[in-house]
C-alpha cells in the first residue's frame with residue numbers, strides 16, 4: 001500500500017483543525033451556524049485551506065442533507081473531460097474497475113447525454129463542445145429540485161479560474177435562473193479576470209498566504225503526532241521554503257522526515273529543491289559568472305531532456321533572482337527584463353533564443 005500523504009491525513013475536517021485563517025474561519029463558522037447561505041467566492045494563493053474550508057462549511061451548513069444537496073465540481077477536471085470520454089454510458093462505466101472510474105466520470109456521462117439532447121433540440125447534430133459540457137455540468141446540478149429539509153443546494157466550483165469569459169457569462173445566467181434552489185461557491189486563486197457581475201453577486205472570503213508562525217505551529221503539531229524529531233532550524237527552514245503554502249510545508253516535513261532521523265535545516269534544504277529549482281540556480285549562477293557554455297547546456301537539458309516548458313523555466317528564474325542579495329535598483333531592472341522576455345516568448349517562435357537573451361542581460365546587468 002502507498003504510504004498516506006500527511007497533507008491528506010491531516011486535512012482539516014472541522015473548524016478547530018484549521019491553523020490560522022482566523023478571519024475566514026470565524027466568518028464561515030458564523031454563517032454555517034446561522035444557516036445563512038449566500039453565493040460566495042473563496043480566493044487566495046495555493047495551499048491555504050480554501051477547498052478544505054468549503055468542504056467543512058458544506059457539511060456544517062447542510063447537515064443531514066449534505067449527501068443530496070452538495071456537489072463539488074473541479075472546473076479543470078470537467079474541462080479536461082473530452083466528449084469522447086464523457087460519451088461512455090453508465091453501463092460502459094459499470095464494466096470498469098471501481099478504482100479506475102470516478103464520480104466525475106459517472107456525472108459526465110449523464111451530462112454528455114443532457115448536452116447532446118440540448119443540442120439536438122436546437123436542431124444541431126454532432127458532439128457537444130467542451131464549453132457546452134462545462135456549461136451543462138454546472139447547470140444540471142443547479143437545476144434539479146431538492147427533496148430534503150434544507151431546501152437550498154450548494155454547488156462548489158473548485159479551480160473556477162479555469163472558466164472562460166463566455167462560461168462566466170453562462171454561469172451568471174445560471175446563478176440567476178436557479179437562485180431560489182441553488183447557491184454557488186467559487187474557489188479561485190485571485191479575483192483578477194472575474195466579471196464584476198459575478199463578484200457583485202457573491203460574498204467574498206479571502207484566504208491570505210499563511211504566516212510563518214502559522215506554518216510553524218501546523219508543522220510542529222504534525223511532527224508531534226507523527227513522532228518526528230524536528231529542531232528549531234528545521235521548522236524555520238520549512239516556514240521559509242513553503243512561502244505561505246501549508247500543503248507544501250507538510251510535504252517538506254514528510255520528505256525530510258523520511259530522509260533524515262532529525263529534521264533540521266540541512267535536511268529540509270537538501271530535500272526541498274526540485275530538479276528545476278536546482279538547475280535554474282546553477283544556470284543563473286553561471287550566467288552571472290559569465291560561463292555561458294554551461295548555462296546554455298543546462299538550459300537545453302531542462303527544455304529538451306526534462307521537458308520543462310519555457311514559461312516554467314522563466315518563472316523559476318524569477319524565483320531564483322528574488323532570493324539573491326541584489327541591490328534593489330538592479331533587482332528592478334532584472335525583474336522588468338524577465339517580464340519582457342516572458343511576453344516575448346508568447347509572441348516569438350523559439351523560446352530558447354529569448355531565454356538565452358535573458359541570461360545575457362542578467363550577466364550584463366550584474367556586471368555593470
Ligand SMILES: Nc1ncnc2c1ncn2[C@@H]1O[C@H](COP(=O)(O)OP(=O)(O)OP(=O)(O)O)[C@@H](O)[C@H]1O
Pocket residue numbers: 006007008010011012017018019020021044045046047048049050051052053218246247250
Ligand atoms: N489553514 C490550514 N490549516 C491546516 N491545514 C491546512 C490549512 N491550509 C491548508 N492546509 C493543508 O493543506 C492541504 C491543502 O489544503 P486545501 O486543498 O484546502 O488548499 P487550497 O487553498 O484549496 O489550495 P489550492 O489552491 O492548491 O487548491 C490540506 O489538506 C491541509 O493538509
Ligand SMILES: [Mg+2]
Pocket residue numbers: 050051052158187
Ligand atoms: Mg483547492
